Amino acid sequence: MKKIIIAIDGYSSCGKSSFAKAIAAKLGYIFIDTGAMYRGVTLWAIRHGMVTGSHIDEARLVEALPSIDISFAYNESRKAGDLILCGENVEDRIRSIEVSDAVSRVSAIAAVRARLVAMQQAMGRGKGIVMDGRDIGTTVFPDAELKIFMTASVDVRAKRRYKELVAKGEKVTLDDVRRNVAERDRIDETRAESPLRRAADALLLDNSDMTIDEQMDWIDSILRRLLE
Numbered sequence: 136m137k138k139i140i141i142a143i144d145g146y147s148s149c150g151k152s153s154f155a156k157a158i159a160a161k162l163g164y165i166f167i168d169t170g171a172m173y174r175g176v177t178l179w180a181i182r183h184g185m186v187t188g189s190h191i192d193e194a195r196l197v198e199a200l201p202s203i204d205i206s207f208a209y210n211e212s213r214k215a216g217d218l219i220l221c222g223e224n225v226e227d228r229i230r231s232i233e234v235s236d237a238v239s240r241v242s243a244i245a246a247v248r249a250r251l252v253a254m255q256q257a258m259g260r261g262k263g264i265v266m267d268g269r270d271i272g273t274t275v276f277p278d279a280e281l282k283i284f285m286t287a288s289v290d291v292r293a294k295r296r297y298k299e300l301v302a303k304g305e306k307v308t309l310d311d312v313r314r315n316v317a318e319r320d321r322i323d324e325t326r327a328e329s330p331l332r333r334a335a336d337a338l339l340l341d342n343s344d345m346t347i348d349e350q351m352d353w354i355d356s357i358l359r360r361l362l363e
């Protein structure tokens with residue numbers, strides 16, 4: 136069967152990663168969560184004192200970029216890659232609210248994007264990959280054979296994210312999470328560099344009222360047509 140690139144973009148907490156992971160498992164493809172890479176750079180910046188409130192020390196971060204080593208290590212129990220930052224497994228740490236609060240600003244920096252986009256393009260060279268993010272269908276793989284743009288209402292997304300954070304023991308309120316989700320949408324959509332937008336040829340999937348099984352049914356017929 137021919138191998139393709141599947142680009143999945145959309146708003147935060149839409150379930151992009153779960154969906155991308157399920158498609159990758161079904162096809163035996165590699166799954167890459169590019170948000171984790173932006174989160175890794177953000178965690179590095181926080182740890183090195185480059186994030187103060189909403190201010191990022193952009194000049195210092197850009198200068199340090201070549202020394203920020205990012206990779207993935209396959210985690211059998213998650214059936215996905217854990218993010219490795221300079222040799223340390225930081226998969227849990229990059230999901231904290233502290234990182235979530237700063238990541239949109241870090242990912243708006245052109246030099247950060249250029250470095251991570253180049254890494255992502257290298258990962259897709261052999262095809263057979265499902266990559267999720269914000270600019271995969273528009274910038275990373277504009278020629279991807281299948282592009283999906285995911286969305287869901289802010290309320291639905293905030294509730295999903297809140298549940299995840301509480302399950303991890305984070306002390307947050309639903310209001311905090313809703314604000315964070317809405318603020319990230321605003322920054323992602325309005326940044327100058329690769330703003331979040333639907334590629335003209337991306338299929339739209341609003342999963343506000345859909346289970347993962349229903350989403351898999353939706354994609355099944357599309358994949359059958361594309362791969363046969």
Ligand code: DC
Pocket residue numbers: 147148169170171173174238239242243267268269270271319323
């Ligand atoms: O998917 P996520 O919520 O883990 O992504 C974290 C942040 O990274 C999000 O605010 C937008 C940014 N991001 C991006 O700018 N481009 C990508 N390809 C992936 C994520």
